[in-house]
Amino acid sequence: MFSRRSLVVVLAMMVAAPARAHGPQGMSGGKLGDPAKATRTVEVVATENAFSIKSLEVRDGETIRFILRNDGMDPHEFLIGTKAEHAEHLKMMRAMMEAQKKPGGVHSHSGPMMDHASGVMVAPGKTATFVWTxxxxxxxxxxxxxxGHYEDGMRGPITFVR
Ligand SMILES: [Cu+2]
Known part of the structure; x- marks a missing residue:
């Protein structure tokens, strides 16, 4: 398993990136929303390794303001994507962590993964907001x-009620 230190180093770089919201390129399910159009607020609390909500029902076209609070000791993220996209993202995250463990491993993190916003990464003790349509x-x-987190159950289905 990855050490907590390498996790914190990699994630600290990600959190420090200019765009706080991030997600891999091509994740689907909608787009970043206009905060003025949010009609609902959903509060989510992250701990090791679980979310306070187990599933989410939304309407097609609905704009939701998510408030993610990290009550844990590790960084956590809240990303929206299909099952297949999460599997792909998880692979990228693992590769980054492996690179970090090698001597002279990655010292910066940039690229398509940081350029598309489909969620937020939140440091321990912090709260972040993002709006999604x-x-x-x-x-x-x-x-x-x-x-490790996804596998532990930090995930839930999003179903469209109409
Ligand atoms: Cu997590």
Missing amino acids: FARTADLEFACDIP
């Missing part, structure tokens, strides 16, 4: 794709 998508999930 949903578009009907099959197999949509919210999840924390930090290696």
Whole structure:
């Protein structure tokens, strides 16, 4: 398993990136929303390794303000994407963590993964907000794709009620 130190180093770099919201390129399920159009607020608390919500029901076109509070000791993220996209993102995260463990490993993190916002990464003790407008998508999930966390159950289905 990855050490807590390497996790914190990698994630600290990610959190320090200019765009706080991040997600891999091509994640689907909608787009970043206009905060003025948010019609609902959903509060989510993250701990090791679980979210306070187990599933989420949304309407096609609905704009939701998510407030993610990290009550844990590790960084956590809350990302929206399909099951397949989370699996792909998880692979990238693992590769980054492996690179970090090698001598002279990665010292910076940039690239497409940081350029697209489909969620937020939150440091321990912090709270972050992001607004998302949903578009009907099959197999949509919210999840924390930090290696180990997704597997521990930091994920839940997003279903469209109409
Ligand atoms: Cu997590």
